[in-house]
Amino acid sequence: MxxxxxxxxxxxxxxxxxxxxxxxxxxxxxxxxxxxxxxxxxxxxxxxxxxxxxxxxxxxxxxxxxxxxxxxxxxxxxxxxxxxxxxxxxxxxxxxxxxxxxxxxxxxxxxxxxxxxxxxxxxxxxxxxxxxxxxxxxxxxxxxxxxxxxxxxxxxxxxxxxxxxxxxxxxxxxxxxxxxxxxxxxxxxxxxxxxxxxxxxRGNTCVDVTVRALTHPVHSGQYGGPILDANTLAAMLIASMYDANGDLAVPGVAAEEPIGGLQRDLDEANVRADAGIVDTYRLAGTGSLASRLWTKPSMTVIGFDAHPVEGSFNVIAPETRFRLSLRTAPNQRPEDAQNALAEFLTTHAPFGAEVEVNKLENGMxxxxxxxxxxxxxxxxxxxxxxxxxxxxxxxxxxxxxxxxxxxxxxxxxxxxxxxxxxxxxxxxxxxxxxxxxxxxxxxxxxxxxxxxxx
Missing domain, CATH: 3.40.630.10 (Zn peptidases)
Known part of the structure; x- marks a missing residue:
């Protein structure tokens, strides 16, 4: 032609x-x-x-x-x-x-x-x-x-x-x-x-997670040590979803390779420049950069309820809430990934803290x-x-x-x-x-x- x-x-x-x-x-x-x-x-x-x-x-x-x-x-x-x-x-x-x-x-x-x-x-x-x-x-x-x-x-x-x-x-x-x-x-x-x-x-699913350790705030000097604040417990829970390489490791949340095969991987220098990544940060995860950005799942904390630094005082936060946005592999049903995520979060509560998961919207x-x-x-x-x-x-x-x-x-x-x-x-x-x-x-x-x- x-x-x-x-x-x-x-x-x-x-x-x-x-x-x-x-x-x-x-x-x-x-x-x-x-x-x-x-x-x-x-x-x-x-x-x-x-x-x-x-x-x-x-x-x-x-x-x-x-x-x-x-x-x-x-x-x-x-x-x-x-x-x-x-x-x-x-x-x-x-x-x-x-x-x-x-x-x-x-x-x-x-x-x-x-x-x-x-x-x-x-x-x-x-x-x-x-x-x-x-x-x-x-x-x-x-x-x-x-x-x-x-x-x-x-x-x-x-x-x-x-x-x-x-x-x-x-x-x-x-x-x-x-x-x-x-x-x-x-x-x-x-x-x-x-x-x-x-x-x-990728698809998308969101959940709101509440982590609770106390029924009311207490003084950090009087009770700090055996009682971890809810923000710290939430951070530990979030970190537990990743392995040592930074790959998301939640059973039941699928990962895929690029559809139709990978013809050319993304250039890390370009990605770093486009995203404004600081020089000292090492990219998380394993495998091709393309798969990590396109077809493997990714988790992002897009909201976190915590007291602002300004006006903070010495108290152990009794509970906190955060929102997770999970980008799912292209072919995984998002509700399946959401259920797997909720199961993981409620069964991996640090030190037996109470964890509640509110399931939000899904997109295939x-x-x-x-x-x-x-x-x-x-x-x-x-x-x-x-x-x-x-x-x-x-x-x-x-x-x-x-x-x-x-x-x-x-x-x-x-x-x-x-x-x-x-x-x-x-x-x-x-x-x-x-x-x-x-x-x-x-x-x-x-x-x-x-x-x-x-």
Whole structure:
């Protein structure tokens, strides 16, 4: 398809100013769902996306979803272009809501003005997930009348808020989403120059843990020694979940190797620099760095009730509470991991302290089928567009709606692509997108849709 690749590249080049302008105008809409998913600003955002997709041949409409309790939900964009009832159907997903900007002074540019610097476009939502919308728009425009697959689109309005109305909406509109292939453009590439399919996502489960040693506070000078304070007991309990290498060692909490095999391990120096790790810290765990970040479980204490240092005094804390966030292996049911974690915590209480576990929400992980036909087509399209072999990668984070999509449409082949790269700073100050990477992503998706049409 080298000649056709050249044709698509020329079409994308000719359309490039429109694509970048679309993205800049999307940034300016300030589509922050945390400021109210039902707000007029979110409705405007949805209508903008619907209008832009109509310009590239998709019959779209804006629909307000509702939450499981019946209250009004997000403004969603749905649409389709049906070219042949016998052709495969591809669902294109992205989301139009963006993360908030708590402190604009932490940005080098105005977060809601698309600003190009050194080949990157800066602005909130430039990568996550305005880039996904731009990819879909550019690919559909590039194909034009060459499109040989039926296309359905769903541009979500509350992904950054956890998608509370996502499942009710999909289930009520299932016929509008049924498809052979689902392309989720909400992840990213190995780098701006090296493309990737995202092969897996970890799941997530949370628990609140209460550790109690006393029924009331007592003086640390009078009783300290035989009685350990609840914070210390909690620290001992948390530490007991790890072995000497720093691997999580809770029976029943599964670990996996990278899905589809590991093509290239992550570079430790880059990870250390990107995460801001202090020089003296030695990375915990064993095995490839990729497996530790993508497919092995990880535990994080995300909340801890303890007296502040300011105003502290000599008393033994009788009890404390902390919250654990457990990222689970892609294929493990999170409730199974949660039950195993609760069992471990309640049976490993230091010195017989009382331990109570309150089980919170669960989110399933996801693993790509590396043998799916759509995967082969996607990898070929990436190589043709970028000119280099793709390097597949996992993600340590969780996107619970992807396994839910797979559950509702079990026959569909799911591909997770996206506009981000390691410098994108999604969810952080100075979010940006590589414009050269975006251009190649647009070309990739156009070529992929062409391959799926065969």
């Amino acid at each position: 080298s000649e056709y690749t050249d044709v698509i590249r020329e079409r994308v080049e000719a359309d490039w100013n429109r694509i970048v302008d679309l993205l800049s105008r999307k940034i300016a809409l300030r589509s922050v769902s945390a400021e109210g998913i039902t707000g007029e600003h979110m409705k405007r955002s949805a209508e903008f996306v619907a209008d832009e997709l109509r310009e590239v041949g998709i019959d779209t409409r804006v629909v307000q979803s509702h939450n499981p309790d019946g209250t009004p939900g997000a403004w969603e964009v749905v649409g389709s272009r049906m070219v042949d009832p016998n052709a495969p159907t591809v669902l294109l997903y992205a989301h139009h809501d963006v993360q908030p900007v708590p402190d604009a002074s932490a940005w080098d540019t105005d977060p809601f003005v698309g600003t190009e610097i050194d080949g990157r476009l800066y602005g909130r939502g430039s990568a996550d997930d305005g880039g996904g919308i731009a990819i879909h728009s550019g690919a559909l425009k590039a194909l034009g009348d060459d499109l040989k697959v039926n296309v359905k689109v769903f541009i979500e309005g509350e992904e950054e808020m956890g998608s509370p109305s996502f499942i009710p909406f999909i289930e009520e509109h299932a016929s509008e989403f049924e498809s052979d292939v689902i392309i989720v453009a909400d992840s990213g590439n190995w780098s701006a120059d090296i493309p990737s399919l995202t092969t897996s996502l 992980g996801w693993a790509m089928d590396p043998n799916a036909v759509a995967v082969k087509d996607a990898l070929e399209a990436m190589q043709e567009a970028f000119g280099v072999a793709p390097i597949n990668k996992g993600e340590g984070g969780s996107i619970p709606f992807i396994p839910e999509l797979q559950r509702i449409f079990p026959a569909a082949q799911v591909l997770v692509t996206g506009p981000e790269d390691p410098k994108a700073n999604a969810h952080s100050p100075n979010e940006s997108i590589s414009l050269s990477g975006l251009k190649n992503n647009v070309i990739t998706e156009a070529l992929l849709l062409a391959k799926l049409g065969k």
